Amino acid sequence: MSSDTPPVLAEPEGQAPEPVRARSALTEKAGLGDRAFAGSARAAAVFILVIMAAIAGFLIYQAVNAISQDKVNFLTSFAWDPDGNNTNGVPTFGIAAIAWGTLVTSVVGVLLGAPVAIGVALFITQYVPRKLGSFFGYIVDLLAAVPSVVYGLWGLLVLDRHMSGVSKLIEDVLGWIPMFKTNGTYGSSMFTAGVVLAIMILPIVAAISREIYKQTPREQIEAAYALGATKWEMIRLAVLPYGRSGVTSAVILGFGRALGETIAVAMVLTTVPGLVTRILQPGGNTIAANIAVQFGEAFTTGRQALIASGLVLFLMTLIVNYVARLVIRRSTNKAGA
């Protein structure tokens, strides 16, 4: 991962001016160079569509192949044994358990990461001088430049040790909720994976939120102060309402990122088969981590089954990203009306 700031959301209201379409005024017809250049640009654009179509076609073909061989319901089964290692070659695999693990780890990641990210964005834009703010922003952006395999290594060998104590504390306080009960062992859990995901989505959510909060209209800020508001009251009156939809969609985009994160989760989690509901004890699995872990030992059906699970993951992220876009679009429509 690196710091690709999703620019779609951060775009200001005023669109860039339309490029000029006029041809060379002296010659009515476009010259040969013009036609060749326009043609190759258009070809490149079409090529993108061709690649996407070809690839999606192959992906769906492999996935359908796998699911047609499945002897249990792909959507509801908890098992993952596509090569039939324990069932005399009868492929049995389902998405339910790993999809559950994907959702749980990502929800934990967002619940922990988003508030911190929003706090960082508010602090950087509202409390410190502009230059210092952009310096801090750059430092937080560095988190996005750390490769996910390094997060995995750090999560496995450094963070996980510290999570045992935290997990035990949570169990002591909230152990009466079945989710937070354990069998007495901690770490390498969905909770630890969630913490790693929280750190990984933090820079993205913080960067987008920062761009949005920065654009809070000056007059609204001044108006809040004129009413005698303290700084915090001003933020609640002017900054937070202005940024609500943009920041919401930033958080949803972060959730989408968390869903697809592979290597860091695969390294941190001790994967166990079946459904895991206790998030503090070792165990659990996600779609992406399952692909990374199982791929080495998978044969033909196994690989196709992993592709089928990848297709489900792809659909999940598509839906999540679409919802994020929808949130933004609805709010801009409202503002325009």
Add this chain to the structure above:
Amino acid sequence: MSLSHPSPIRKAKNTAAMAAMGLALVVALIPLVSILWTVILKGAKDFNAYFLTHSMRNVAEQQDSGGAYHAILGTLEQVGIAAAITIPLSLLVAIYLVEYGRGRLAQAVTFFVDVMMGLPSIVAGLFILSFWILGLGYQVSGFAASLALLILMMPVAIRSTEEMLRLVSPALREASYALGVPKWRTIVKVVLPTALPGIVTGMMLGIARIMGETAPVLLLVGAANSINGNPFSDPQGSLPLFVFNESQNSLQAAIDRGWAAALTLIIIVMLLNLFARLIAWWKAPAAAR
């Protein structure tokens, strides 16, 4: 009176809110400091010229020997090929979207660039696996990994280039047209040079992003402990994958190599990021600094 002197409760809330946000920044910086500190500290043990110039050929996992040369070479070749294809292609696509694109095709391309932007990297790997290896029947190779990395770099490169092209003032284009310069020469000689620093920054950030990708590479390069300079045939090493594989081993010698490889990777990625941002900062108008 109450306007200029808020009540103690409001004052306390105000201070508490500020403290909470300052705390959020501190909390966000702890993992960054911890990661960099640990990687430098533990990576320094094995990080030396020997590590950078030797492969893992004939090195047993428990031996305190071997290096990452095969992996570094593999990653540089894979990323190099991906970038060599992505840069011209995404330039053309961005030019199409900004200068020519109207109607259905432009809308469809914009939509699919969005889709690619949100694509999980493991799914990009699975795409190429089902297309290139299972579909067309090629073997694992560095080039297969390049194809997956290309899919991940493309949307970043197109988006940032598109943004930079849109920033170029229409007055510049009009001035060029007024002199009778054809549209394509205007784009090549006026628009592109004006937007160049921003485009370079975007491309470098894209390269930095794919440099550290492990998930797609894991599915596509196979397993190689020896140096393979040919990305088009046979398994090839990869630096992020090397970190992953060494960390899956419980032997201390392997873990040490994993940390050293992680340090190598972080140095490369951070340098790319630093250069990219330096170019952006250096070429930005003074007011924006």
